[in-house]
Amino acid sequence: MMNTRNSLALLLLATVVLLAGCERPRPDTVQRGYRGTGTVEVHNPRVTALKVATAQAPEPLAAVPAGGPAASSVYKNVQVLGDVDAGELTRLMLAMTQWVAPQQGCAYCHAGADFAADTLYTKVVARRMLQMTRHINSDWKTHVGDTGVTCYTCHRGQNVPSEVWFTPPAQKRGQSFAGNKAGQNAPAASVALAALPYDPFTPFLSQSSDVRVVGDTPLATGNRHSIKQTEWTYSLMMHMSDALGVNCTYCHNSRSFTSWDTSTPQRATAWYGIRMARDLNSQYLESLSKVVPAHRLGSEGDAPKLNCATCHQAAFKPLYGAPMLKDYPQLGVVAHAAAAAPEEAVAQTKP
Numbered sequence: 001m002m003n004t005r006n007s008l009a010l011l012l013l014a015t016v017v018l019l020a021g022c023e024r025p026r027p028d029t030v031q032r033g034y035r036g037t038g039t040v041e042v043h044n045p046r047v048t049a050l051k052v053a054t055a056q057a058p059e060p061l062a063a064v065p066a067g068g069p070a071a072s073s074v075y076k077n078v079q080v081l082g083d084v085d086a087g088e089l090t091r092l093m094l095a096m097t098q099w100v101a102p103q104q105g106c107a108y109c110h111a112g113a114d115f116a117a118d119t120l121y122t123k124v125v126a127r128r129m130l131q132m133t134r135h136i137n138s139d140w141k142t143h144v145g146d147t148g149v150t151c152y153t154c155h156r157g158q159n160v161p162s163e164v165w166f167t168p169p170a171q172k173r174g175q176s177f178a179g180n181k182a183g184q185n186a187p188a189a190s191v192a193l194a195a196l197p198y199d200p201f202t203p204f205l206s207q208s209s210d211v212r213v214v215g216d217t218p219l220a221t222g223n224r225h226s227i228k229q230t231e232w233t234y235s236l237m238m239h240m241s242d243a244l245g246v247n248c249t250y251c252h253n254s255r256s257f258t259s260w261d262t263s264t265p266q267r268a269t270a271w272y273g274i275r276m277a278r279d280l281n282s283q284y285l286e287s288l289s290k291v292v293p294a295h296r297l298g299s300e301g302d303a304p305k306l307n308c309a310t311c312h313q314a315a316f317k318p319l320y321g322a323p324m325l326k327d328y329p330q331l332g333v334v335a336h337a338a339a340a341a342p343e344e345a346v347a348q349t350k351p
């Protein structure tokens, strides 16, 4: 016969096991749509507070008085920032150092005392990044609004942003006992641990494959999309939700994933985000494979590319909407000054 002490211990153990699945404090819900539509965000206030605390934008550097000489009249090799005041250029260099290379300092991009020389590949990439940042802030207001981005939005004090993706190696015939996994059937972090296709980025955020799969006619008449294609769409959706730290209902009313009428305004912002990611990967990042050293490349020889997580890092707005661009308006002007293609500029300098 079991004595009281034993059964008490057993009860205690069972309670601990059962409660281990519970979250403390109780998750909070925020209703974001009409009642009854299920447009609700579920979050744990403790985890949210932690996330917000670690995603704080650094204090802006003190402003410099405007009206100094243009950088182009003071410096020798300013292909992008020529129209910026010389004092503002120095302020921007200090900020860029804090955002991208706080450990290495100016030396990360400038070799020795000659600041005009393009000796290091990092300076050549940084020039391209300046152009890309201006392009995002001036031509993609449909997505980034007036909040905008700075180098810090992606880099957060690191040389290469923590959230980048590479082309996964193609699985060769007979390589695995489990047979061809068709780019899926393995829980992958890229799609929030779903066993869905683990590279939704190549077709949707680099190439322009169609995301839409739902037919607009009853039954299957006229809808040529397959379940296989639908899996790819779902894996992109898993990434997007994970990257923003939200549920599907942040953008959709799950009664109809296709209907725009019953979707939230955020879904339209996300639509532009998909187009922006395609533009940035294909026009700016992919060609850097010819500029950066081999140890920066993926196993297929491709350069690191961006997705929704590169800027968002699990927040519905990067840095919870901190408007950093307003303190660095020079990163928001239209990029008209043409710089040499980075491949040419670095041809002689690549290590």
Ligand code: HEC
Binding pocket: 074, 075, 076, 077, 078, 079, 080, 081, 082, 093, 094, 096, 097, 100, 101, 105, 106, 107, 108, 109, 110, 115, 116, 122, 123, 124, 126, 127
């Ligand atoms: C992340 C890379 C990076 C870092 C770090 C960096 N710079 Fe620069 N710097 C650049 C780029 C890119 C240019 C060229 C901009 C252009 O072409 O418009 C430049 C240009 C300059 C120039 C103009 C030189 C000339 O005559 O053309 C000066 C001066 C300068 N930087 C100073 C600094 C100082 C001082 C620091 C450290 C506080 C620093 N930079 C840190 C990337 C960097």
Ligand code: HEC
Binding pocket: 096, 100, 122, 123, 125, 126, 129, 130, 133, 149, 150, 151, 152, 153, 154, 155, 159, 160, 161, 164, 285, 288, 289, 292, 296, 303, 304, 305, 306, 310, 311
């Ligand atoms: C939208 C996201 C994004 C923004 C904004 C951004 N970067 Fe980058 N940056 C990247 C990605 C992705 C890479 C990796 C690309 C590669 O290595 O080919 C990168 C790489 C770099 C590198 C190369 C680092 C190395 O060690 O190889 C430098 C330098 C750099 N960025 C500077 C900047 C500067 C300066 C700014 C602001 C003017 C900036 N970046 C803004 C995404 C961004």
Ligand code: HEC
Binding pocket: 210, 211, 212, 213, 214, 215, 233, 234, 237, 238, 240, 241, 244, 246, 247, 248, 249, 250, 251, 252, 257, 258, 259, 266, 267, 268, 270, 271, 274
């Ligand atoms: C950040 C906003 C956002 C989130 C979160 C999101 N979606 Fe989407 N979803 C979109 C957008 C935008 C499109 C249309 C993309 C396009 O047309 O290029 C779309 C399209 C779809 C489609 C295809 C609809 C059609 O007409 O064929 C399905 C299905 C879908 N989403 C399901 C989901 C599921 C399931 C989740 C959660 C795992 C989810 N979505 C999370 C924004 C979002």
Ligand code: HEC
Binding pocket: 136, 143, 144, 145, 146, 147, 148, 149, 153, 240, 244, 266, 267, 269, 270, 273, 274, 277, 306, 307, 308, 309, 310, 311, 312, 316, 317, 318, 321
């Ligand atoms: C270059 C950086 C960057 C990338 C990449 C990016 N976003 Fe954004 N996103 C932003 C900024 C900045 C805002 C804030 C805009 C504002 O305040 O109006 C934003 C806002 C949003 C919003 C609106 C949130 C709200 O509550 O109003 C959605 C939804 C969104 N992004 C989805 C996406 C999706 C999906 C992707 C990937 C396909 C993506 N973003 C990629 C920078 C980015």
